[in-house]
Amino acid sequence: MTNVFSETWSLLTRNLRTSGIYIAFVAIVVLFTILTGGTLLGAENLTNLILQNAHILIMVLGMLMVIVAGHIDLSIGSVLAFASAVSAVFVIRMGMPWWVGIIAAIVTGIVVGAWQGFWVAFVGIPAFIVTLAGMLVFRGLTLTVLQNVSLSPFPSQYQRVASGFLDGLFGSIPLGQGEGLLAVPQTLDVFTMVIGLLAVVGFIVSQARSRRARIEYNQQVESTPLFIGKLVIVAIVILAFAFALAYNRGFPIVLVILGVLVLAYQMITNRTVFGRRVYAVGGNLEAAKLSGVNVRNMNFWIFVNMGFLTGIAAAVFSARSNGAQPNMGNMFELDVIAAVFIGGASTTGGIGRVTGALVGGLVMAVMSNGMSLMGVPQSYQSIVKGLVLLLAVAFDVYNKRRAGAR
Secondary structure (H helix, E strand, O other), X not given: OHHHHHXXXXXXXXXXXXXXXHHXXXXXXXXXXXXXXXXXXXXXXXXXXHHHHHHHHHXXXXXXXXXXXXXXXXXXXXXXXXXXXXXXXXXXXXXXXXXHHHHHHHHHHHHHHXXXXXXXXXXXXXXXXXXXXXXXXXXXXXXXXXXXXXXOOOOHHHHHHHHOEEOOOOOEEEOOOOOHHHOOOOEEEHXXXXXXXXXXXXXXXXXXXXXXXXHHOOOOOOOHHHHHHHHHHHHHHHHHHHHHHHHHXXXXXXXXXXXXXXXXXXXXXXXXXXXXXXHXXXXXXXXXXXXXXXXXXXXXXXXXXXXXXXXXXXXXXXHHHOOEOOOOOOOHHHHHHHXXXXXXXXXXXXXXXXXXXXXXXXXXXXXXXXXXXXOOXXXXXXXXXXXXXXXXXXXXXXXXXXXXXX
């Protein structure tokens, strides 16, 4: 047992950048669970956490690649608002089918991404300046398209993208009925639990394959007891989360969208030439050029990808908001950027992982949700978020200095 604890501590300290965020996330969840009297981890609240923050987590995937490549995008809040406005005009004002609005939002995001990518990649203007200009331009275009008024409501099919649930597909399990505050739903959704079990199986298989590959290449791996312990803990967390969703309203449709995107971008960043080149550009630009990487094309497609994901996020957020408002998307870019840095991405590029960025996004979501449940004013919430971001960047600087001193 002592050897397991010492090995665990050794792994945590050796991989402090990547492991620190998971430790911090667990600590934050425990803290707010206590402070909210358990409400944070209630079935209803966990469902709301996903619905309320799906658009942020979607944009985090794109921002991760932007930051890893050594850039920044300050315009995504305005771009989301603009894409939502275009969607609302097509569906609400012009009466087109709901799916036209989804496509319009995504296409608008892609076009905007190509516009900004052109200035960054081929004209050579720093991304900070290009996207700062984009923040102003696309906010103005949002006001113009909406004519300074809100448009609502969207058709029910459109709203289901962000507020719908996949429940009852495989039937349900009776649970009985409690009383008062302890009342429980009469059924447990089987489909949601099946998805949870499949997620556990997928996680175990992927981890086992990864461990076997590292062993074949004579790379260091954790001991078998520690590996099994990690699998058990993660499996329990996944199944508990699935139970909470099944206990409440079933599997959210937006979680299907998010899950597909996470799996896709996990594969893109880890197993494709494009993903490896993104890290190469951010890690050592000159070395990337000398190795034959077309940096201009890479930068262009990185921003196109950011626009694509922002368009999807716009469709999700406008569906949840049931309309488009001139001021929607304000400060979203700060939440997304903060999530990526809190998740372990380096301020100088070249370092960052999809899982870390997602956990960073969940840290921001849990803090916001927990403080809201406690009745903390919005002004104090902003202060706390700002301090957490500052500490995350300070931690990154500390790690670099420690590595340089070795």
